[in-house]
Amino acid sequence: MKQKALVIGLDGVPYSMLSALMQQGAMPYLHNLAKHGAFGAMEVPLPPISSVSWTSFATGKSPCHHGIYGFTDISSTHSLVFPTFLDVRCRTLFDALGTMGKRSVVINLPATYPVRDFPGVLISGFVAPDLARAVHPPAMLPTLQRLGYRVDVDLTRIRSDPELLYEELYDILTTRIHTAELLMNNEPWDLFCLVITGTDRLHHYDFEAWTNSQSRNRSKFISYYNAIDSNIQRICDSFITQQGSDPYLLLFLSDHGFTQLDAEVYCNALLQQHGYLTFLHDSPKMISQLAPATTKAFALDPGRIYVNRSDRFQHGCVSPQDVPALCDRLAQLFLDLQCEGKQVFQAVKRREELYTGPCAQFAPDLVLLPHRGFDPKGALSDVVFKKGHLTGMHTHDDAFWLCAGSAEFDPPQTILDCSGILTSFFMQER
Amino acid sequence: MDAATRTQHWALSLAEKCSLAKQYILEALANAPSRVALGWTGGKDSTVLLWLTREVCHEANLPMPQCVYIDDGDVFPEIDFFVRSTTSAWGLDVAIIRNEDLLFRQPRIGEAIDVTALSSTNQLQLQAIGYHDSVFYFEPESFAGSHLTKTVPLLQYLSQHFISHFLVGIRWDEQEQRLGEEFNSLRDNPPHTRVHPILHFRERDIWDLIHGERLPFCELYRQGYRSLGARSTTRPLAAVPAWEQDLEHTSERQGRGQDKEAVMEQLRSLGYM
Numbered sequence: 001m002k003q004k005a006l007v008i009g010l011d012g013v014p015y016s017m018l019s020a021l022m023q024q025g026a027m028p029y030l031h032n033l034a035k036h037g038a039f040g041a042m043e044v045p046l047p048p049i050s051s052v053s054w055t056s057f058a059t060g061k062s063p064c065h066h067g068i069y070g071f072t073d074i075s076s077t078h079s080l081v082f083p084t085f086l087d088v089r090c091r092t093l094f095d096a097l098g099t100m101g102k103r104s105v106v107i108n109l110p111a112t113y114p115v116r117d118f119p120g121v122l123i124s125g126f127v128a129p130d131l132a133r134a135v136h137p138p139a140m141l142p143t144l145q146r147l148g149y150r151v152d153v154d155l156t157r158i159r160s161d162p163e164l165l166y167e168e169l170y171d172i173l174t175t176r177i178h179t180a181e182l183l184m185n186n187e188p189w190d191l192f193c194l195v196i197t198g199t200d201r202l203h204h205y206d207f208e209a210w211t212n213s214q215s216r217n218r219s220k221f222i223s224y225y226n227a228i229d230s231n232i233q234r235i236c237d238s239f240i241t242q243q244g245s246d247p248y249l250l251l252f253l254s255d256h257g258f259t260q261l262d263a264e265v266y267c268n269a270l271l272q273q274h275g276y277l278t279f280l281h282d283s284p285k286m287i288s289q290l291a292p293a294t295t296k297a298f299a300l301d302p303g304r305i306y307v308n309r310s311d312r313f314q315h316g317c318v319s320p321q322d323v324p325a326l327c328d329r330l331a332q333l334f335l336d337l338q339c340e341g342k343q344v345f346q347a348v349k350r351r352e353e354l355y356t357g358p359c360a361q362f363a364p365d366l367v368l369l370p371h372r373g374f375d376p377k378g379a380l381s382d383v384v385f386k387k388g389h390l391t392g393m394h395t396h397d398d399a400f401w402l403c404a405g406s407a408e409f410d411p412p413q414t415i416l417d418c419s420g421i422l423t424s425f426f427m428q429e430r
Numbered sequence: 431m432d433a434a435t436r437t438q439h440w441a442l443s444l445a446e447k448c449s450l451a452k453q454y455i456l457e458a459l460a461n462a463p464s465r466v467a468l469g470w471t472g473g474k475d476s477t478v479l480l481w482l483t484r485e486v487c488h489e490a491n492l493p494m495p496q497c498v499y500i501d502d503g504d505v506f507p508e509i510d511f512f513v514r515s516t517t518s519a520w521g522l523d524v525a526i527i528r529n530e531d532l533l534f535r536q537p538r539i540g541e542a543i544d545v546t547a548l549s550s551t552n553q554l555q556l557q558a559i560g561y562h563d564s565v566f567y568f569e570p571e572s573f574a575g576s577h578l579t580k581t582v583p584l585l586q587y588l589s590q591h592f593i594s595h596f597l598v599g600i601r602w603d604e605q606e607q608r609l610g611e612e613f614n615s616l617r618d619n620p621p622h623t624r625v626h627p628i629l630h631f632r633e634r635d636i637w638d639l640i641h642g643e644r645l646p647f648c649e650l651y652r653q654g655y656r657s658l659g660a661r662s663t664t665r666p667l668a669a670v671p672a673w674e675q676d677l678e679h680t681s682e683r684q685g686r687g688q689d690k691e692a693v694m695e696q697l698r699s700l701g702y703m
Contacts (some may be wrong), residue, residue, distance in 0.1 A: 049702075071697050079540030079569075086665045114684040117668055117676055121498050129692030132606075137679050155699030205702055211656060264701070280540055281565065288540030288567075301702045304662060315538070377701070390701045 012200030014257035015041035015400035029233035037404030047398035051111035053255035060419035064357030102190035207392025257398030262373035266381035267299035303368035305377030458595035479599035637691035
């Protein structure tokens with residue numbers, strides 16, 4: 001007997017929305033699986049962003065163990081750095097399975113760029129600007145190029161012409177599924193993991209099509225989910241047929257929830273207005289241009305607040321004994337913030353509350369937990385509240401999981417529990 | 431260089447590759463020994479080139495050319511240590527060059543510098559590459575940053591010392607852009623010949639030679655770094671030493687932070703940054 005597991009990630013798909021789509025009949029295949037298997041909501045670690053969540057899925061560990069706190073990070077000299085797959089500080093599920101002689105095929109898992117030595121096939125997901133460094137083994141590159149494989153929709157193109165959104169989404173979905181089917185049938189594997197990220201892009205750019213039933217794109221939105229459902233069915237049917245009587249596990253999950261975006265909240269503008277943050281120049285473009293001698297705190301996406309501590313930054317100006325009192329004042333500042341009479345943040349979490357592992361020292365000092373609709377931003381701006389072209393925002397709760405097949409497990413409470421379901425499936429004596 | 435020639439060269443034995451490299455070095459030195467210089471980064475390739483050049487000088491009884499080391503303001507302490515210790519162990523003449531106008535400010539990585547505050551030479555050099563922003567960001571591996579921190583001091587050195595042949599340790603298999611390179615390539619600003627004696631070495635050849643001849647190498651390679659660049663943008667590729675990694679199937683440049691701008695653009699379109 002040879003057990004195999006198939007994981008399909010749907011980036012940024014909320015449990016509440018998926019249940020509603022199932023009830024409406026837009027996703028009949030997943031609905032049927034949910035009825036025969038198990039389906040529920042789960043949380044993801046803070047901050048709720050794909051690179052953090054998927055790394056947590058891949059390692060079964062929280063950010064204070066794997067060291068990834070966002071798509072950006074800040075160095076000890078205040079320069080902006082971009083954490084990569086090479087910065088992940090603990091072993092992934094795929095490496096662990098590799099030591100058991102199990103081979104994984106992983107397609108489009110975010111935050112796995114650039115590729116490194118890997119027990120199986122890895123095609124990195126967002127952010128992966130150069131396909132040549134996003135494919136392991138490299139011999140697979142020509143095949144992907146022939147298929148016209150792209151890591152992501154062309155976001156620059158969509159920004160200039162929003163009408164292209166759905167066209168791009170279908171184009172990427174088709175090639176991704178085609179690639180998955182090719183690898184599924186031609187590569188040896190024990191664990192197959194495919195992530196669909198078009199869902200997250202759709203939500204960022206057109207979540208209104210879901211939240212507003214009068215939206216002119218409503219039917220396009222539903223049709224896209226319908227297409228995802230039928231593509232998933234094709235892949236799963238072929239997998240289940242191939243497995244015959246051998247044990248299998250199907251796991252579907254998302255990496256965070258999504259909700260309607262009412263206002264973007266520019267945390268650095270607030271810090272600047274209250275004198276906590278100053279810049280070297282009049283019209284700064286990046287946070288790395290802060291004035292280290294006079295800056296007490298600054299923010300990075302999404303809602304990560306860093307104190308400019310002298311024991312962390314080379315030119316930091318806040319001494320360690322002053323940090324707790326400063327954090328109290330900052331927490332109050334954010335909790336008091338209102339937008340049109342509504343409180344913006346429901347809680348401000350301290351580093352000590354959230355992060356205790358070996359990478360806790362790289363964590364932000366505070367993490368802001370917004371009320372639904374308020375999206376905390378790290379970008380620079382003159383004003384605190386703005387509404388741009390994006391219509392949806394992430395939530396740390398309301399991610400989903402769905403499991404079917406021959407596995408016994410406790411329902412996952414957070415995304416960290418998902419890799420445990422997979423490892424125990426492979427470790428079971430049969 | 432065309433693919434067939436490259437394939438022929440790659441198929442040579444290590445000894446044959448070394449003797450070909452030595453021929454190119456000797457040709458350059460025999461031409462004008464006092465006007466030859468060697469680019470040394472402290473990395474594995476230029477250290478192999480340096481060793482081959484020492485061998486040639488020893489065999490032909492020629493003086494060693496001056497080595498040129500560029501301090502880009504973002505150097506790993508391990509590389510600095512390696513360069514210093516090898517300089518004294520091998521009795522080398524090393525010119526350490528840097529963009530003084532930029533580095534005397536001791537800029538932090540990513541720090542913004544007003545272009546008007548830079549020297550007129552640096553301002554002209556930025557204009558020459560089409561950089562018209564009013565602010566220059568100190569990042570040694572961005573296009574403008576690399577031009578000011580590395581290219582400008584090197585070009586100044588070459589013209590001030592009337593260098594006719596500059597030896598550089600690049601290799602075809604390092605990255606795709608290198609595949610077209612020739613062993614001798616003429617440059618016109620300032621006029622000189624770039625000599626690439628180890629163009630035909632594979633990454634594996636470099637390590638075989640380093641271990642076989644017990645050549646010194648920078649400690650970072652033992653920590654898993656495969657290719658060394660600026661400190662702020664270079665990462666190790668695996669937890670095992672460079673030479674124990676899968677050199678044939680992974681790219682040594684993966685640990686180098688060269689697509690920062692593309693990454694930033696993509697993050698921006700999702701509202702991050």
